[in-house]
Amino acid sequence: MRKFIGGIAVLIPILLLAACGPDGSILGQGGKELKLAHNQSLDHPVHKSLAEFARLVEDKSEGEISVEIFANGQLGSEREAIELTQTGAVDLSKVSASALESFESDYSIFSVPYVFEDYQQFEKAMNNKEVTDRLYLQTEDIGFRALTYYNAGERNLYTKNREVKDVSGMEGLKVRVQPSQTSVGMIESFGAVPTSMAYGEVYTALQAGVIDAAENNETALVNNNHGEVAKYYMYTEHQIVPDMLIMNSARFDRFSEEEQQVILEAAEESTIYHEDVWKETIKENTEIAKNEMNVKFVEVDKQSFIDSVQAMHEDFAQSEKTGEIYKLVKGAAE
Structure with a gap:
């Protein structure tokens, strides 16, 4: 049936x-x-x-x-x-x-945490014809x-009731992730517990305590009302997908x-x-989340997060499946 x-x-x-x-x-x-x-x-x-x-x-x-x-x-x-x-x-x-x-598998490059140090590096890579020809036509x-x-946008961590200052604050947190093995590995490297679920289930899962946190850009707080139940938004900037x-x-x-x-x-x-x-949407959503939903925006020790995922970078660089795209994107970004 x-x-x-x-x-x-x-x-x-x-x-x-x-x-x-x-x-x-x-x-x-x-x-x-x-x-x-x-x-x-x-x-x-x-x-x-x-x-x-x-x-x-x-x-x-x-x-x-x-x-x-x-x-x-x-x-x-x-x-x-x-x-x-x-x-x-x-x-x-x-x-x-x-x-x-x-x-x-080439598309998994975007899920590698901190493959881009900032948005400028991302733009460099995405305006490189060698990179886009490989990705687009593959x-x-x-x-x-x-x-x-x-x-x-840049994906950041947001939690229901825990303010995280560095990667040690991730210990034991149940975090919703996208259905991506790379994203699962990232959350595990942070010391947290990855939980895969449909995006539409995140609000009720946070509300019920099924998960403690999720990660996304600022629009999730307002467009999906996640700011009603998640009161801390940390600028981890771990992925640009x-x-x-x-x-x-x-x-x-x-x-x-x-x-x-x-x-x-x-x-x-x-x-x-x-x-x-x-850019205009992110600016508006951040102001709404901060002033109307009482979400606290937190700067973190980003280097502690970067250090925790270096083994993932080594695996990608050395893998027969992903090594070529990793080197191509990193070279274009820098």
Whole structure:
């Protein structure tokens, strides 16, 4: 019965997307209307930037190509969105780089704690063509390619009722992590207990004491109301994990070179647009969390956290699977 229900759940969005265009073509497969899935709310900065991408595509193509956005996880989880993009049931999706780890190990580089010392190093790497060509095109043989990235901020620790000043304060804390082996290893290196769970469960888990802490950027405090139950926000700045805009590779290849250029230019320009939207959002959210939700923002001894994960860096650098991307990204960042 569960398998049957699960199959129906996957089939419904696919049927929803298989709408015929005016010429009888299947939109999202042969027509010029693109379907884009993501799991953020309509007021999230990433959604605003995706809406800008859609506007730019239509404008640059003089109305020949349009993009319909399915927000709020309407078409499923991030993993489901990736799988739908692989099969071509949707044309594009916005997913966290960490969600792509299980599809391509190169994406695990973003989960390595402190692989970037600051956001400037991250930008250097993401504006390096050798880095982006490897990351963006590495997955073409499994059904999708990346078009661009969006700043998802620096990930920091927030706790329900414990102020953490250095890594020793992490001892025994139950911390929600993303479904990423690298993130699990990071929390263990900090001396805490990693707990994987869906993002939508974090609020009630913090409230009930199932977990003591989580880690994310400042938008989580306000957009997801985590600041109502988590009263300490520590600037650990342990990861910079971007959001990625991916597209079904066969769908991309069916466009002419001129149309491909339109899509790529729109993606790049939407990333530039996103930087300003993101900075303003973080500023606003921090003020709301501080003044209206009484969240205390704490500076930490970041070096103690950096020291605790050096073994992870050595493992990545020496691994046959991740050594090449680690060296490439570190070299570009520095």
